[in-house]
Amino acid sequence: MRKALLSFLAVSATCSNAFTSLPQNRAFTATSSKSSLSMADLPVRKLGIFGGGTVGGGIVEIIQKKQDYFKELTGHGIEVAKICVRDASKKRDFDVPSGCIVTENYDDILDDDSIDMVVEVMGGTTDAKDVVFKALSKGKDVVTANKALIAKDLPEIEEKLEQCPGAEFRYEAAVCGGIPIIRSMQSDFPGDDIDMLSGIINGCTNFMLTSMDKGGKSYDEALAEASALGYAEADPTLDVGGFDARSKLRILMRLAFGIDVDEEDIACRGITELSKLDFDYAKMMGGTIKLVGVAKKVDEESVAAFVSPCYVTSDDSLSSVNGATNAVEVISSNLQSSTYIGQGAGRYPTANSCINDIVALAKGDKAPMPFNPFGKGKKFVNSYDSVFYIRLSYTDALGITRQCGEICEKHGVSIHSILQNPVTSKTDAAFVLVTEKVPLDSVKKAASDFEELDWCNGPVFYMPVLREDWVEAMSV
């Protein structure tokens, strides 16, 4: 977000004496000696890292830099014993610690009984899965940053863990990179009940939408920019189609609601249908458009979810989350609204989350409950009520408003307002319907009927308005 706020000038004449008169060092010593009472001379934790790329390198760097502090904090030295890479002869962009062996052979780590923690940052879901399962079988703790693996195999991994009582498993970096959302879900809400979570959980698309909104770029220009900056993959389908966000939403749903949903069942609309026009209309309405993953408890029995572009009002904390930044908002009984904003990817944010897992394991913190047990017996449903934004492209004709009214009335879609920018082409114009709160299915049916009409050009685009009181607020 904000890159730097204020810079400060050291003026020694105004130095406080507090730091000499107050017992700050004593307090530090206090706790470390306290820790030492129970953790004196604990054995070194020896790490085997699978993957020596962006994230792996970041992890090694942080461990090297902070080794004295980690020893103080956990009682254990933390040592990178071996790193397994595809090509051991390749030059690394980090210093390999002295004594650390770089290998190409998985078993050099897996069969080494002196290595008691495995860090999997190689990616993929085949070899990575083998490595994780074998490491757990050998009683090694495992830390991973592998979203694809977690999204695909978390239930199976948890089952495996049951058979490996000596091993622990952590995956903070797998969702939203540097945002500690896994730990937050596990540690901030045991006494709470989550009603809803919504999030900007894909950095590439949020970068593109920001560029379209603030920079006035077209979809293609925004995608080119995202590619040039390394935010988009060579094949950007997973990002722009919303599928990456859906994988993360599925993991978060498991943590928030204890429900395990087949990804394919979650309705998913990406950003490919959005045009500059939609941002013009969003501005007219006072807000912007974000790709949001939403999951919500419908009642004590059911949870609904979707990934879709959404209209977001300007006073929503998600509206000022720009660029490749991620954000997750949790609505719950006790805490009401909690929002976590941070970097969703990148070398050091992701490595930092792995480090937090490594330190927690070295400290001996107990396995967190994997998810809220409230999920037992819950079911997933795929429809919801919302205020909707519906954009129709048209060729000018007589009777459009009447026909819109008839179709909406037929499907019980109550219209709040109709927005029309100045028309520059009679054969390629567009207008927007904003509905009252209506069921998604009714909007789908109305859209399908619109598309049958002669004056309607191409598919009708619709998206939820992310605040159900928005129509009311606008009507005042």
Added chain:
Amino acid sequence: MRKALLSFLAVSATCSNAFTSLPQNRAFTATSSKSSLSMADLPVRKLGIFGGGTVGGGIVEIIQKKQDYFKELTGHGIEVAKICVRDASKKRDFDVPSGCIVTENYDDILDDDSIDMVVEVMGGTTDAKDVVFKALSKGKDVVTANKALIAKDLPEIEEKLEQCPGAEFRYEAAVCGGIPIIRSMQSDFPGDDIDMLSGIINGCTNFMLTSMDKGGKSYDEALAEASALGYAEADPTLDVGGFDARSKLRILMRLAFGIDVDEEDIACRGITELSKLDFDYAKMMGGTIKLVGVAKKVDEESVAAFVSPCYVTSDDSLSSVNGATNAVEVISSNLQSSTYIGQGAGRYPTANSCINDIVALAKGDKAPMPFNPFGKGKKFVNSYDSVFYIRLSYTDALGITRQCGEICEKHGVSIHSILQNPVTSKTDAAFVLVTEKVPLDSVKKAASDFEELDWCNGPVFYMPVLREDWVEAMSV
């Protein structure tokens, strides 16, 4: 923030089969049985709670509601054995658990060896301190929500802890109520280095500023509204003067930088000098005004800090934090920018934070490092460079612009722009200077010189602009 986003409709016909076909319950059982291996038949944790008011009642309610889950999660039953209150005959707004004794005598809890965890939510710094110290002496774990006590006595408490190796101490609820900022500081940043933290950490003043900004209220109207809604104390000085924010900032500085500062040394300006006029100018500049506590590493040796109203740009995540909500942003080497937004006060948010501490203690999580050891030898400095907003009230006269220019030049204050609303009274008008990035001390000197001039009415008000690239951005 957003109260409710979307409501969902359960449509059983679209139910996914995933929850029956995927092993979700098994996974849940997996970890609980895993936990049970090490935690089977653990003794009940017996709690003595000091304070049966708003927060105490919330804690008791949550424990009653979640007792089965907590047992599953920690291995221990968690039982409220005794509650100590001022008047035991008073009717409570919560159900006292069966078997729980309500007493007026501190020692009924402190001398009870079967009670191994004390929860201090009575407030104040005299009796509360006695209770905390005696409980620690007896080897009991202590959880507190008492900001005043922590701000005043944390170093002494940590010293005490050194002598009580059996006891643990937690205070998540003491800063920003429901926001897990203490745990975040302790758990998300061990491998990171914090450069700056800034936060909206007083709910009362943020409610008032929101009301002045969005509702067009005067300061007095906003204060009356805050009082009516219970956000302001009978004597609101601690809130509106910025002193409550300063206490919290001091605690956060200790966690972020390991530096212990005498509160009095932190420059503190409240919101009492702000007028509707300032919000008009802030709107003209495209942003708003927030009361922000800021602490920043100046170099490897020093940390600077202040509490002040600040001009905040509209794309800053703090700008959309409205009402009594709190927010903390941390800028660090690895994570870059991390923002935590949530409820800073209230029964359930505060109780939820106490519950998280209680559950962590019951789980046996190790004592977190109290703060970053980087603080050893650091000093506190009280000056900083910033872009400043300077508002001058004046009686119209010839030569004002020339004199402004002369004074600013004399003190090395480079002027970026001069803003002037339409003048409605020649004897009671105001204009605003926006500076380039300059030292605070220079602004102070210029303000003092302005105040000597005949046309200058009353004190000159100035505040930092919370983004050093703002002037550059506005100049484009």
